[in-house]
Amino acid sequence: MSLAAWKQFLSVAKPYWLEDNRKQAWLLLVLLIALMLVETQLAVMLNTQAGEMTSALAGKNGGRFWDSVRTCLIILAFAIPIYAFYYYMRDLFANQWRRWLTGRFLDGYLKRRKYYELQADGEIDNPDQRISEDINTFTGKSIHFLLIFLGSIMQLVAFSAVLWSISHVLVGVLAVYALVGTVVALHVFGTPLIHLNFWQLRREADFRFSLMRLRENAECIAFYRGEAQERAHIDSKFDKVINNFARLIRKQRSLNLFQRTFSQLTLVLPFVILAEGVLSGRLEVGRAIQAAGAFTAVLAAVGIIVDNFESLSRFVAGIGRLQALSDLVLPNDKPAAAAGEHPRIEKRSGEHLALEALTLYPPQSDRVLIKELSLVLKPGDALLITGDSGCGKSSLLRAIAGLWHTGSGVIHHPPMEDFFFLPQQPYLQHGTLRSQLIYPSSETSLDDEQLLEILEQVHLPHLAERVGGLDAVRDWEKLLSVGEQQRLAFGRVLVHGPGIVILDEATSALDSANEASLYERLREGGTTLISIAHRPAVLRHHTHVLRLTGQGGWEVHDASGYEFDAPVAKAIAGAASVAAVQPVKGTVSVAAAG
Numbered sequence: 147m148s149l150a151a152w153k154q155f156l157s158v159a160k161p162y163w164l165e166d167n168r169k170q171a172w173l174l175l176v177l178l179i180a181l182m183l184v185e186t187q188l189a190v191m192l193n194t195q196a197g198e199m200t201s202a203l204a205g206k207n208g209g210r211f212w213d214s215v216r217t218c219l220i221i222l223a224f225a226i227p228i229y230a231f232y233y234y235m236r237d238l239f240a241n242q243w244r245r246w247l248t249g250r251f252l253d254g255y256l257k258r259r260k261y262y263e264l265q266a267d268g269e270i271d272n273p274d275q276r277i278s279e280d281i282n283t284f285t286g287k288s289i290h291f292l293l294i295f296l297g298s299i300m301q302l303v304a305f306s307a308v309l310w311s312i313s314h315v316l317v318g319v320l321a322v323y324a325l326v327g328t329v330v331a332l333h334v335f336g337t338p339l340i341h342l343n344f345w346q347l348r349r350e351a352d353f354r355f356s357l358m359r360l361r362e363n364a365e366c367i368a369f370y371r372g373e374a375q376e377r378a379h380i381d382s383k384f385d386k387v388i389n390n391f392a393r394l395i396r397k398q399r400s401l402n403l404f405q406r407t408f409s410q411l412t413l414v415l416p417f418v419i420l421a422e423g424v425l426s427g428r429l430e431v432g433r434a435i436q437a438a439g440a441f442t443a444v445l446a447a448v449g450i451i452v453d454n455f456e457s458l459s460r461f462v463a464g465i466g467r468l469q470a471l472s473d474l475v476l477p478n479d480k481p482a483a484a485a486g487e488h489p490r491i492e493k494r495s496g497e498h499l500a501l502e503a504l505t506l507y508p509p510q511s512d513r514v515l516i517k518e519l520s521l522v523l524k525p526g527d528a529l530l531i532t533g534d535s536g537c538g539k540s541s542l543l544r545a546i547a548g549l550w551h552t553g554s555g556v557i558h559h560p561p562m563e564d565f566f567f568l569p570q571q572p573y574l575q576h577g578t579l580r581s582q583l584i585y586p587s588s589e590t591s592l593d594d595e596q597l598l599e600i601l602e603q604v605h606l607p608h609l610a611e612r613v614g615g616l617d618a619v620r621d622w623e624k625l626l627s628v629g630e631q632q633r634l635a636f637g638r639v640l641v642h643g644p645g646i647v648i649l650d651e652a653t654s655a656l657d658s659a660n661e662a663s664l665y666e667r668l669r670e671g672g673t674t675l676i677s678i679a680h681r682p683a684v685l686r687h688h689t690h691v692l693r694l695t696g697q698g699g700w701e702v703h704d705a706s707g708y709e710f711d712a713p714v715a716k717a718i719a720g721a722a723s724v725a726a727v728q729p730v731k732g733t734v735s736v737a738a739a740g
């Protein structure tokens with residue numbers, strides 16, 4: 147592993163071992179090393195007995211032979227359970243580490259809404275695969291390699307002594323042989339294999355993702371009859387998998403050839419070196435067998451890198467992917483990257499929702515969507531946002547929700563728990579009808595009767611009965627029409643009773659009567675509303691209109707004097723509207739304007 151790979155490895159692995167007082171992890175590791183020591187000692191004893199049995203047979207000494215068999219069986223009686231226990235402990239350990247590390251990544255990924263930022267920035271590919279698979283490989287292989295490297299060192303110490311006592315030449319030959327093998331493997335195969343494995347992981351994840359998109363959008367694709375396009379898209383991803391894999395296996399073929407040569411030569415090498423001693427009668431046959439066994443063991447120890455090169459390169463490639471994700475989602479000591487490109491919108495707590503000189507850009511873009519917008523929303527106000535498609539209506543809601551923060555100005559806001567956002571496409575989880583209704587909470591103080599009453603208020607009176615009660619589990623996205631899903635989402639607002647509701651075309655799939663009655667229900671409750679809607683009929687449920695005119699421009703109007711289809715002509719027609727666009731102490735108060 148290069149120095150950079152070591153640094154990456156340490157930055158991902160360190161917290162588990164150092165920062166979190168992982169007493170249990172260290173204890174388990176010490177136990178594993180102890181088991182490995184015992185295992186190595188037992189292997190040396192078995193190798194000695196193998197030599198002893200051979201010498202006894204060669205000398206036709208029955209007593210010596212049967213003594214050795216008995217010793218061998220006794221050693222085996224200890225060795226077998228210890229081997230089994232050792233592997234169990236190793237996997238248990240890897241599993242615990244994985245649970246901890248996955249939890250840490252999930253915290254970083256979900257808690258600070260990094261999942262949203264990563265997807266919006268497109269800075270990193272397939273974070274899901276990195277969390278589900280790369281962490282598993284990382285923990286499993288880290289333990290695996292740590293133990294085999296430690297085991298190799300023990301084996302090296304234990305068997306070198308045996309080998310040294312039999313033949314100094316063998317030890318010298320072995321050292322040169324292993325050194326040359328390792329250097330050749332690292333130089334010829336190292337970088338290309340790591341690189342190819344890195345791309346293989348990415349290509350596989352992209353391929354899987356293309357299949358996942360097909361499954362998730364099955365109905366839309368079926369309506370479009372887009373199978374040919376989808377097939378072409380999936381094929382292009384799969385071709386990349388196969389082409390990269392073809393390059394990978396070609397490299398591996400050469401590596402295998404090298405590995406085979408490296409290890410198979412050891413079948414004859416020790417015998418060639420020891421033959422003269424045995425033939426001249428200076429060395430017992432059994433000692434030669436023992437030496438050959440020790441030679442193989444020591445070679446396996448020093449040739450560990452060559453032997454495991456393939457999986458080692460896969461492992462190093464995975465570490466790079468994990469470290470890149472860890473840099474983005476986990477808190478670290480590094481200064482925030484490129485924080486200065488655009489100033490950030492400031493968020494301050496306040497009694498009412500107020501925007502103060504808010505200028506907004508999409509992330510990583512210089513295009514001004516909204517320029518110096520100022521307004522205050524008082525309880526009971528209802529603001530309708532209009533404007534051409536793509537002018538920045540949803541973006542303003544993203545800024546209020548804290549999803550986008552590139553720009554300047556201040557958003558004063560009551561606690562975020564007072565807000566409820568309803569997107570155009572409601573999100574429905576897998577789970578019970580109850581859990582859909584109370585989402586994003588996981589529990590509610592409302593009883594079944596109250597929840598059924600809410601379903602009735604959002605015009606889904608028979609839904610619970612139809613599906614088999616509030617605890618019925620269904621695939622809701624498939625079962626409910628989009629209009630029903632939007633009504634169910636409205637039910638969530640009634641469950642939570644927030645002070646401010648923000649609707650982004652959240653009633654687009656409803657008929658006018660349903661839409662009107664749901665808006666009325668919210669207005670009766672005195673909720674502050676911000677909505678984006680395209681139907682003129684919703685205007686009457688609002689007190690003010692914010693019209694985004696493009697390139698950052700905006701106008702605020704009194705809803706009562708506003709006409710949907712001729713907004714510019716009417717914009718500054720009435721006194722109320724004129725008042726609305728006049729700054730009041732630096733902000734426009736829509737409450738005062740109304």
Ligand SMILES: Nc1ncnc2c1ncn2[C@@H]1O[C@H](COP(=O)(O)OP(=O)(O)OP(=O)(O)O)[C@@H](O)[C@H]1O
Pocket residue numbers: 266508509511515533534535536537538539540541542
């Ligand atoms: N993640 C992003 N990065 C860069 N630009 C973006 C991103 N998301 C949206 N945009 C751009 O920002 C602009 C405003 O988008 P927004 O979704 O706010 O439009 P909108 O007014 O709500 O449109 P519509 O009425 O069609 O829904 C669009 O031109 C869009 O392409």
